Amino acid sequence: MNKRKRDPKATKRALLEAAFEEMHKHGFQGASISQILARTGMTKGALFHHYPGKLALAYAVLDEIVEPMIVEIWLVPLDIREDPIVALQMMLQNSVKRMTNQLGRNALLLGCPLNHFAQEMSPLDEGMRNRCNRIFSRWQSGIAGVLLDGQSQGLVRADVDAENTAMFLIASIEGAINMGKQTQSLARCLEMLQVCGEHLSLYLEGLRKN
Amino acid sequence: MNKRKRDPKATKRALLEAAFEEMHKHGFQGASISQILARTGMTKGALFHHYPGKLALAYAVLDEIVEPMIVEIWLVPLDIREDPIVALQMMLQNSVKRMTNQLGRNALLLGCPLNHFAQEMSPLDEGMRNRCNRIFSRWQSGIAGVLLDGQSQGLVRADVDAENTAMFLIASIEGAINMGKQTQSLARCLEMLQVCGEHLSLYLEGLRKN
DNA sequence: CCCGTTACATACTAAGCGGTATGAACAAGC
């Protein structure tokens, strides 16, 4: 009985996901409406009925796909009662698995979609920039919260600036993903992520009190 | 007597620089030939006389502008006889000044052009990817060389893997620049670079032998 | 001074882009 000839919500979602994949690969400017449509089998009538334009489509991609994805990969794993520093180290360790779970195995080499949007569009469109900024802030708050918890538990050095440290961590994580993407080789990408993860884990160890 | 009506070398260089600026801001795909030409006052005849196409133009931008720029900003400052770790820390400290010198004050918020090219084009064009890869490798070798020197002088811990550490440093540096770019605010960008620089300096300190 | 080459400018083309207008088929409410 699922043979309804129309399912607008599913249609809209399919368009959104196709737009995400296309923009993840080609960037916002490089992504073409026609390709997005070809990917879904839909036509322009459908797309422009659900979304007023390409920019609005990208906004929806950020709001409804990228942000939940960031949360799932980087914030959910912090939700454990555990030594905060160990939690962050485990977050790093499991990040590759979580990324491939979210993106699919072949899309790992396309890098972080949030970073892609941010890098391409921050200087060009305010709406895009604000959205990326909001997601990064949420991410940073999540990590900073863990560090603050650690400080109140006496497990993290008191002189650590939680927000700044969280920002540095995110910057380094994104940098590592970028370096991996740049190789366009799964093996080398995984190796780079591994190496950077170890370095950051060591860095995190240095935040521990005594 | 400099009023020669034609100066092909200067013309070619002007086109190259305009292409760099346009691509730095809009990316390769987003950069338009017409805009590049408008920036120089030249016309298509000139551009397609000197370069066979947009892609070749981008290759030339990478080879003749981006690579020397990376060398100037990140490798030249390593050429001092100094404690290697101090040299790297000074490299970080002076990087903002060197970047603004190379890019101009307003272009700091456009981020690292190498990273921009790499992120946008690595999955899309092999020639671009190879060039970016080569530049990154050169950068990495430069830093690794300093670390190796430090090890042979007994100033850097022997268990430090020079190449991996250099890679991690570059990833984190690029990540920091990306985070700064994302804000599109000079003040916040400078603050982020400062913060990440301090964190990395501290990390570098941890590489010192005893 | 002349001549061949280099270095451009101008005008044009084909293709792809985002977006729109129109209309038809479906779905839901009465």
Place this chain on the structure above:
DNA sequence: GCTTGTTCATACCGCTTAGTATGTAACGGG
């Protein structure tokens, strides 16, 4: 069952794009 609004498909539009063909003016060598 009829009607009304929703959900799409099709055809089209104006614009921009990278790239080309052609023509001309400047330059350099003899």
